[in-house]
Amino acid sequence: MEAQVPLIGNFVLSSNAGTPDDNGAFDLSWTAADRAQNYSLYEYSSYITEINGSLTLLEDGITDISLALSSYIDGIYYFIVVAHNAYSDTLSNCIKVDVGIPPGNFTLSSNAGTPDDNGAYDLSWVSADRAQNYSVYEYSSYITEINDSLTILGDGITALFFALSGYTNGTYYFIVVSHNVYGDTLSNCIQVIVQIPEPESTPPFIPGYSLYVAISMICIVSIILFKKRYKFNNN
Numbered sequence: 001m002e003a004q005v006p007l008i009g010n011f012v013l014s015s016n017a018g019t020p021d022d023n024g025a026f027d028l029s030w031t032a033a034d035r036a037q038n039y040s041l042y043e044y045s046s047y048i049t050e051i052n053g054s055l056t057l058l059e060d061g062i063t064d065i066s067l068a069l070s071s072y073i074d075g076i077y078y079f080i081v082v083a084h085n086a087y088s089d090t091l092s093n094c095i096k097v098d099v100g101i102p103p104g105n106f107t108l109s110s111n112a113g114t115p116d117d118n119g120a121y122d123l124s125w126v127s128a129d130r131a132q133n134y135s136v137y138e139y140s141s142y143i144t145e146i147n148d149s150l151t152i153l154g155d156g157i158t159a160l161f162f163a164l165s166g167y168t169n170g171t172y173y174f175i176v177v178s179h180n181v182y183g184d185t186l187s188n189c190i191q192v193i194v195q196i197p198e199p200e201s202t203p204p205f206i207p208g209y210s211l212y213v214a215i216s217m218i219c220i221v222s223i224i225l226f227k228k229r230y231k232f233n234n235n
Contacts, residue, residue, distance in 0.1 A: 007090070008036050008083045008085055008089070008090040009033050009035060009090070010090065011030050011031045011033035011081075012030060013029075013030040013080065013092035014028075014030065015097055016029070019098065020099060021097060021101075022101055024070065024073060025069065025071070027066055028067050028069060029066035032065055033083035035085055036090070037084055037085045037086070038061050038084050039062040039063075039083050040057060040059065040060045040061070041059045041062065041067055041079065041080075042055040042056065042058065042081075042082065043056045043078065043079055044080075045076075045078065046078060047078055049094070051080075051082060051089075055080075074100055074101055076096060077097045078095070079094065079097065080093075080095075100183070101183075102183030103128040103130050103184070103185040104128050104129035104130060104131075106125055106128035106176075106187055108123060108174065108187035108188050109124055110174070110192055111124070114193070115194060115195035116192060117195065117197060119167035119168060120165035121163075121165075123136060123164065123174055123190075124160060124162075125187055127160060128178035128185060131178035131185070132180045132181070133155075133157055134157040134176050134178050135157065135176065136152070136154045136162050136175075136176050137150040137151065138150065138174050142191075143173050144189070146186070150175075162176075167192075168196070171193050171194075172192045173189055173190070173191055173192075175189045
């Protein structure tokens with residue numbers, strides 16, 4: 001009578017990765033395979049149907065039924081787990097993980113005065129990792145989300161600054177949004193107060209005023225000269 005071979009039972013691999021995963025960190029987990037002693041985890045760039053030398057072995061001799069992965073960049077990855085015992089190996093299903101990370105955090109600032117005294121200033125921001133372009137928005141109060149009440153000042157911007165001008169007295173709020181194909185990231189919201197000084201007033205024009213001043217000066221000079229001549233003649 002042939003000895004019974006303790007074959008490994010089927011099991012299922014899954015992941016808690018998002019669709020797509022937005023940070024490149026996720027867990028793979030699988031159901032326990034009957035009679036399995038340990039597991040191996042493999043990765044590849046396309047769907048896996050067999051174990052061969054083209055695959056990347058991520059971990060071997062695993063006795064848990066989960067493994068944390070991190071530091072994945074944008075792309076599509078395929079994973080499979082193999083259950084082992086002394087007699088056989090059994091493959092799990094192959095799963096796909098799509099990693100698509102939105103732009104990183106970044107900071108918005110301005111060279112406007114405090115307050116700004118001419119209504120012309122630049123907005124500037126640091127480069128956001130993975131950003132393809134930017135949009136600039138304005139509103140009359142602090143901005144916490146992007147909605148239809150905001151005024152979009154510029155879209156599809158690839159530079160890291162945006163020049164503004166023609167602002168009158170008032171308080172304005174600005175925010176920048178960075179974009180890529182996987183999502184959007186908001187900058188901080190900044191406030192700019194514009195307070196343009198009133199122009200200096202000029203004295204009102206009085207007809208004949210300049211002529212009056214000139215005649216007065218001539219009279220004063222004439223009196224001084226007359227006094228000097230009179231004094232000289234008396235001496």
